Amino acid sequence: MPQTVSLADDYDKALAQAxxxxxxxxxxxxxxxxxxxxxxxxxxQDAIDRIYGIKRRDGKKPLSMLVFDxxxxxxxxxxxPSQAHTLHALLPGPYTFILRLRNRLPVSETMQAGVRVPEHxxxxxxxxxxxxxxxxxxxxxxxxxxxxxxSGVNTGVAAASDLLIDGGCCQYAQGSTVVDLLQMKxxxxxxxxxxxxxxx
Numbered sequence: 001m002p003q004t005v006s007l008a009d010d011y012d013k014a015l016a017q018a019x020x021x022x023x024x025x026x027x028x029x030x031x032x033x034x035x036x037x038x039x040x041x042x043x044x045q046d047a048i049d050r051i052y053g054i055k056r057r058d059g060k061k062p063l064s065m066l067v068f069d070x071x072x073x074x075x076x077x078x079x080x081p082s083q084a085h086t087l088h089a090l091l092p093g094p095y096t097f098i099l100r101l102r103n104r105l106p107v108s109e110t111m112q113a114g115v116r117v118p119e120h121x122x123x124x125x126x127x128x129x130x131x132x133x134x135x136x137x138x139x140x141x142x143x144x145x146x147x148x149x150x151s152g153v154n155t156g157v158a159a160a161s162d163l164l165i166d167g168g169c170c171q172y173a174q175g176s177t178v179v180d181l182l183q184m185k186x187x188x189x190x191x192x193x194x195x196x197x198x199x200x
Contacts, residue, residue, distance in 0.1 A: 001158060001159055001164075002158070002159070002161055002162050002163050002164055003017070003163060003164065004150070004164040004165075004166055005017055005163065005164070005165055005166065006166045006167075007031070007122060007165065007166065007167045007168075008166075008167075008168065011122075014122070014165050015122070015125060015126065015129075017163055018030065018122075018123070018126050018163060018165060019126055019129060019130055021162050021163045022039070022040060022041050022126060022130060022132065022134065023041070023130055023132075025040070025041070025044050025046060025047045026040065026047065026162035026163065027039070027040045027047055027050050027051060027054065027160070027161050027162055028040070028161055028162055028163040028164070028165060029139045029150070029153055029157070029158060029161050029163070029164045029165065030122065030123050030165040030167070031120060031122065031150070031165060031166070031167025031168070031170055032066075032116075032118045032120045032123065032136065032170060033093075033094050033118045033119040033120040033170060033171045033172055033191070034094045034118065034170060034171075034172045034173075034174060034175055034176045034190065034191050035138050035139070035146035035147060035148055035170055035173070035174065035175055036138070036139040036146065036147045036148070036149070036150060036152075036153055036170065037066075037123070037136045037137060037138060037139055038051055038054065038055065038135070038137050038138070038139040038140075038157060038161065039051075039066070039123065039134045039135045039136055039137070040134070040135050041130075041132050041133075041134065041135070042063075042065040042105060042106065042107050042132065042133035042134060042135050043105065043106065043132060043133065044106065045106040047135075048063065048106045048107060048135060050160075051063065051135060051137065053160075054156075054157055054160045054161070055137065055140065055141060055142050055157070056141055056142055057137075057142040058142070060109060062107055062108035062109065062110065062112070062113050062114065063107040063108070063113075063114075063135050063136075063137050064096050064107070064113065064114030064115065064116055064135070064136050064137060065105070065107050065113060065114070065115055065116070065133040065134060065135055065136060066115075066116045066117070066118060066123055066124065066127060066133065066134045066135075066136040067115060067116070067117060067124075067127055067133050067134075068117070068124045068125070068127045068128035069091075069092075069117060069124070069128075070087060070088070070091060070117065072127065072128070072133070073087070073091075073099075073115055073117065075102075076101060076102055076103075076105070076115070076133055077099040077100065077101060077102060077113075077115055078099065078100045078101070078102055079099065082184070082200070083097075083099065083181045086179070086181060086198075086199075086200065087181075089196075089199075090179075090193075090196055090198075091117040092117040092118060092119050092124070093117070093118075093119060093193050093196065094118065094119065094171075094172050094176050094177065094190070094191035094192065094193060095116070095176055095177050095178075095179055095191075096114040096115065096116050096176045096177070096178045096179070097114065097115050097116075097178075097179050097180075097181050098112055098113070098114050098115075098178065098179070098180040098181060098182060098187070099112065099113065099114075099115055099181055099182070100112055100182060101113055105133075107135060112182065114178065115133075116136050116176065118136075118176075119171065119193075120167070120170075120171070122165065122167060123136070138175065139153045139154070139157050139158075139161075140153070140154050140157060141154055141156070141157065146174075146175055148169055148170045148173035148174075149168070149169050149170070150164060150165075150166045150167075172190075172191035174190050174191045175188070175190040175191065176188075176190050176191055177189055177190040177191055177192055178190070179198065184200035185200070186198055
């Protein structure tokens with residue numbers, strides 16, 4: 001099994017190692033506000049191919065990506081005024097927004113992709129310090145249940161990764177709500193922060 005680093009025990013070490021893994025084309029398991037994620041650089045085709053293999057995921061299904069903040073999201077995605085209104089109201093949060101890409105990326109065969117700015121700061125900090133979008137997909141075999149704790153991650157997925165980050169139990173302990181901002185509708189109901197409303 002790869003090394004496990006705890007955020008509670010040594011955050012700085014976890015951050016340094018996560019950055020090293022992502023920048024060298026590796027794959028890691030990490031906590032988010034919703035569920036544990038499996039990730040790599042969203043610009044690295046070889047690493048992304050590894051994630052498809054680890055998850056046994058259909059290569060035609062796009063992967064979502066995580067960015068540090070709204071300004072970084074704008075670097076990769078086209079955003080209309082009405083979309084911006086929704087994003088400003090709900091980010092950061094337990095949501096994945098489907099947007100149009102400015103340029104084609106390895107995470108999607110089309111010009112659309114899901115984008116997250118989670119409430120959990122750790123991988124956002126990795127993204128910021130490396131100036132890279134990070135693949136964010138549940139750390140499971142496709143079709144199987146996601147994990148809200150590192151101990152719940154599929155052992156095969158964990159063993160095939162280069163680093164495991166233990167952040168305890170995820171805040172929402174369920175998948176993100178997916179909002180298609182091209183169609184302006186919710187396409188998958190998941191975690192919702194108390195008080196948030198979807199108004200299009």
